[in-house]
Amino acid sequence: MANRVAIVGIGQTTHSGRRPYVNDGELIYDAVTRALEDAGLTINDMEAVMAGNMDMFEGHHLNDAMLNLYSGAAGRPGFKMNTGGTVGTMTAIQGWYHIASGLYDVCLVIGWEKHDEGPATPAISTITDPAVDRHFLVGAIGGLATVSVAYMQRSGCKLEHAAMVRANASQAAHRNPMAHMREIYSVEDVMKARMVMYPLNLLMCCPTSLGATAMVLASESKAKKICKKPVWMKDHVTVHVEYGGAQFGIGEKRWTSHMEAGAKLFKRNHITKPMQETQVFEMYDPFAFAIPMWLEDFLVCEPNEGWKLIEKGALKLEGEYPVSPSGGVLCTNSIGDSAILRVAEAALQLRQPIRRCTLHQLYRRLRHT
Amino acid sequence: MKEKVQEELIYINKTMKIPYKWRTGEVWGEFFRELKENGIIYANQCPTCGRAFCLPKDVCTRDHTRCTDRSKWIPVGPKGTLVTYFMAEQSFLLPTTGEMLKIPFAVGIILLDGATVILQHQLEETDEEKIKIFMRVEAVIKPKAERKGNIFDIVHFKTITE
The missing domain is CATH 3.40.47.10 (Thiolase/Chalcone synthase)
Structure with a gap:
């Protein structure tokens, strides 16, 4: 039987059509910081970091590795999902699997896109x-x-x-x-x-928007200590x-x-x-x-x-x-x-x-x- | 939460041009050869479930069986039925050519006579009032000298009355 998994921290950036004064890493940093604050935890409490993004839009592959300073993934296990429109939910599901399996107790999951950096329609046509x-x-x-x-x-x-x-x-x-x-x-x-x-x-x-969302997921034993109102997935x-x-x-x-x-x-x-x-x-x-x-x-x-x-x-x-x-x-x-x-x-x-x-x-x- | 408008910082403008060469594989290779040399649209069949695919499939999605047995191929169309469609009234950048789409551009999902799987291709008709679901259409195939063995050997699908 799988362990129960809860959402204990949520952070998102404001969303807009164009933000020429920030780069994609800064969006990630913003969302992660807000999620950690919401959970009352620090990056050192995160046991694994899962990233999700559709990389044809920004035009660089392996951007989770390039941007790991912003996400906090450096030195931690985790991987990137790239499954088109569903990528965000798949990233949350990856966090769920890692905790449900008993492998980790606290996991950070992040999804982002900066749509003002490339053309959306030709990028998505490549599917x-x-x-x-x-x-x-x-x-x-x-x-x-x-x-x-x-x-x-x-x-x-x-x-x-x-x-x-x-x-x-x-x-x-x-x-x-x-x-x-x-x-x-x-x-x-x-x-x-x-x-x-x-x-x-x-x-x-x-619309074509830009923004990032991060969530802290936790196992049942940890979730109840971290917050009063965990939301169960x-x-x-x-x-x-x-x-x-x-x-x-x-x-x-x-x-x-x-x-x-x-x-x-x-x-x-x-x-x-x-x-x-x-x-x-x-x-x-x-x-x-x-x-x-x-x-x-x-x-x-x-x-x-x-x-x-x-x-x-x-x-x-x-x-x-x-x-x-x-x-x-x-x-x-x-x-x-x-x-x-x-x-x-x-x-x-x-x-x-x-x-x-x-x-x-x-x-x-x-x-x- | 409206953000304070900030000064636009430097950005770097780059266009990536990456050349690719995609292999069509055994089944599509044969499909395009028949289209180019004989102007015939073929569907291949799954030996397990018997469905006729057009566009053809290398492997049946449901049975995971290879569908390469050439003796089971059947000519389909060129007539068919329009299942649904869209009509672009705004232009978009095309990833295949790097050019802007010429509008109006209507694309139909078409079930060719004899096939059990749908095909997506351009419609000749671009007057939205005149496009009706379940109307009959027919593939217009280029003259032999102009055919190159690709999907554009079919120019478009024209509306027909029967």
């Missing part, structure tokens, strides 16, 4: 095969636009619903001092935005799928990595009614259709119900089932940091006494094969 797919992908946005069109066709969701999602996210981000895009937008504002890639307009896409699921017809329901029943992850997670945690048994969902929502579509795919709600929940206002900050109360990736997207920030924001939700929540983070990892 596909150069011989066939790379020219036709056009970054993450190309792939996300295709699934959005298919979702609209399948479920009856309209562009207006995506605009409602973005308007809700802007309300949430406005209350989050660390978020990047904190401006409030109405549904009309979102609908009027310039079209980037049909069906996604400028506001329905996530209960479970996680990672899924790989085939990139083929299944995600569009072509030639076979529709089946995606999200569905596989949701089914596994809920089954082994004996959750039968996710919307009643959990109280908040911090989702990696990189485009406005993600929330309705992936709530359905994660089996949180019934198929074709996602956009109806949006219409009812149920997913708003003050609604019955808030999704991404931090403003989500729609308002802050510093890729290597985005996914670890979801874990951190979910933990922050649990720490606040206002809302008693049960945390069931759903971890996703998409891979094109």
